[in-house]
Amino acid sequence: MYAFDYHRPTSLAEAAQLLAGNPEAKLLAGGQTYIPTLKQRLAKPSAVIDLGRIAELRGITEEAGGLTIGAMTRHAEVAGSPLVKRVIPALAALAEGIGDPQVRNRGTLGGSIANNDPAADYPAAVLGLGATVRTSKGRAIAADDFFTGMFETALEPDEIVTAVHFPKPEKAAYAKFPNPASRYAIVGVFLAKTAGGVRVAVTGAAPCVFRATALEQALAQSWSAASIDGVTIDASNLNSDIHAQADYRAHLIKVMAKRALAAAG
């Protein structure tokens, strides 16, 4: 990796200040994407601001019937949390399926959604549950507005994710078809029946996580596998790469949606 200054602030304010004064600096959360990027010399930041010592960014609390999860909360903490398992078990199950134990013990919710990898799992949960992303600038960004494109989000350059609030769904589940090599999602479908209606978020299949509106409409009419069977998934906007062609991904979206439906009950 290239040389850079390393900062380890202990408060959000300190982190925000460092970031504001250093436009070429990058935030380090769990480092599961960024450390390999640095090691391969694919990034040359002026400074790395490690958020790992900021206690206020960690933790899981029950709020307004749903859950608020700090940005620096590790996947393993979410996966193992009795609170998450009780309130939104689908979220605990999703976290349990991210990467491997090493990744889950380092990777964080905030890091995952701020990076917005097209094949990451968490964006599907945030979008599928209609969550709200809270930031250091006091903003509360709706999931529908947060994920703006491949590795792009609504975050401003000097803005830090502090927490995500997940409303409790009536029913929800996530089903993933992993890439055999990376174990990232080739297709991941998060399905939720919420107060605001049925939401279906798809990750892995396209340049950015998206809502499968055709599936949402069909499931809103009838929460059944037959509804999914009746939907045609448009493959034209889906990814084709060495791991899966777009038509296969389109097919898998329906298969995974049915599996999520079965799991959600």
Added chain:
Amino acid sequence: MVDKGIGARVPRKEDLRFITGRGRYTDDINQPGQVYAVFVRSPHAHARIKRIDKGPALAMPGVLAVLDGQDVAADGLGNLICGWLVKSKDGSPMKMGKHPLLAQEKVRYVGDRVAVVVAETREQAKDAAEALVVEYEELPAVVDLAHAHDAPALVHDEIPNNLCYDWELGDKAAVDAAFAKAHHVTKMELVNNRLVPNAMEPRAAIGHYDPGQDAYTLYLTSQNPHVHRLVISAFIGIAPEHKLRVVAPDVGGGFGSKIFIYGEECVVLWASKKVGGRPVKWVAERSESFLTDAHGRDHVTTAELALDKDGNFLALRVNTKANLGGYMSTFSSCIPTYLYATLLAGQYKTPAIYCDVQAYYTNTAPVDAYRGAGRPEASFLLETLVDQAAIEMGMDPAEIRRKNFIPKTAFPYQTPVALVYDTGDYEACLDEALRLVDYAGFPARRAESERRGKLRGIGISCYIEACGIAPSAVVGSLGAGVGLWESAKVRFTHTGKVQVLTGTHTHGQGHETTFSQLVAEKLGVPYEDVEVIHGDTEKTPVGMGTYGSRSLAVGGEAIVKACDKIIAKGKKIAAHLLEASEADIEFKDGKFTVAGTDKSKTIGEVVFAAYVPHNYPPGLEPGMEEGAFFDPPNFTFPAGTYVCEVEVDPQTGEVDIVKFVAVDDFGNVVNPLIVEGQVHGGLVQGIGQALLEGVRYDEGGQLLTGSYMDYCMPRADDVPSFEVHTSRGTACTSNSLGVKGCGEAGAIGAPAAVINAIRNAIGVRVEMPATPERVWRAIQASPLAKAAE
């Protein structure tokens, strides 16, 4: 009876240091004054080097040297070699493109070495490597093997059609005649997918020139340190052989990829002198391993099997195109020829076989031996072809094989493709495997799977391999540039402890344990009193190293021969001490006894007398240290039956291996625990090839599968719990131990078993790797599977 002798399931003595992080690998070695090398590599698959400007790199902090192909040429260093001459049908020798240590004029694959930067620290070397200015003129690249012949690009300007050789084996006229009268011909086109070896430890080297001694030392990741010493001295010309010490310490896996003499290891040795004798270290990053470790396999084949109306095989005709990559690697020529076509008889008495092979250069990484090396390609071809024939003839896949097996009464058996099999009992392995897998119960298991919406299939693979690579005279007549014997030295100390020095090299095989068991058995000494030393040309006798499942069958036998000499000398000493005739001395369980009496001397007493020869046979040399070389009369021929059972999810195309039975004939077994471990590893690599692994380059020659994000290595949850059995062994006749070789069998036999099982499940053959998408697409085209869905 010796404790921990031959046949005992002794846990590996080397494992304690490996699993507690106390192994000593090349990168663990650091020397005073050590500096670091980083290679500048070609970003292009094919380009002309127009200009290299070293200035900016040389000006960077800490930089000691920047060397390129012109420096290599100026110092008169030789090119890398291919050590096995293969001749084309017309008698002309293979066309070997020049392979310099650092590229000269052209680069021929992405990752090709262009220059080396040596600096005080690794980071400084990397910074300077980025600052090196290289101007390229990009050339069209040839990547696709199937079209290499007519490609507009020539990898080596002087080699027409990119064709290295057009080779043949077998009686073409007899084969054509048999096809003409065949009742049925089964024809198949298949791809043997290209693989990256992926040893856990990447390649690494430390070169050190000592100006005081005018001598060189090279620490490196090698399966055969003496072969490295030989090539670097005799062909590259960096140092004379007696002034070069090569040490291969603990090595974290090889699978063939660390046999070869690559440019990097030579360059760091040469560079050490260029920087005044400071040790120069290079450790490959994983991405360099993907780009530059010699890849394996990569064949495109058309195969035809002629049968009579009863399903007897009449003849086999095979045409293969083999990919050599941008340059010939050390043994690349023999892999798709003498280690491939010679195995096409398989376990069958097919009377006529003809194979021709065209080997092509392409703008991809060099291709050479990888676990099995030629034999997996032959076995996969034959066993999928035989399966297809069974389907077309309406026969049971087990029965068509049984019908065509070489009977156990027919050994030694001369095949139509050069080899003479010494022993085997193929039907016994098949029967045992079918019994263990409960072949008869398969229809019920399939029905049960169907009730759960899954497609179940069963696949058989009856593999054979030739290993224990040797004998020298035979390989020499076929073009090998070296002899393939092996060496050993057995040394007693005053106190009766034993040092075994072997010319083989262990990098995961467990030689320290197996060879200790061997010596404990032969000499009657405690297993714990034996130390096995390997991997240092300054300690061990000249040896040829470890590959081709040869270490026990060839190297182990050399140890036995050295032990025999120890015993012969011990008898003379014992006879003297016991005042008996040498002819009356018997040796058993560590004791020399006068036959028919209770008068005896232990081997410890005899050894002590040899080192303290106060009362000693007149004229006999003191000391107890004996060396031996062994050149076997033939290869060994491990064989067996693998049966794989899969469940396919028709919704996604996922394949789950639910059962895998391996019955192997490895002859006699010294350590069943190690043998089973070797089979497990081989099976995992074979399953990896069948389901998960496959190198992909894009049309321009960029490696798309250059990391574990895109190249799928098998993980523990990808494979089942294996049932491995070695109880049906027939003793090999080419060594006194009766052993064959077990290191490659799994990788050789497994792919066909998996692919045949998938075909049995879904009704269509899927190319390797049988990824979920490929299987799903095949299912869409399969009436059988459609019905089940």
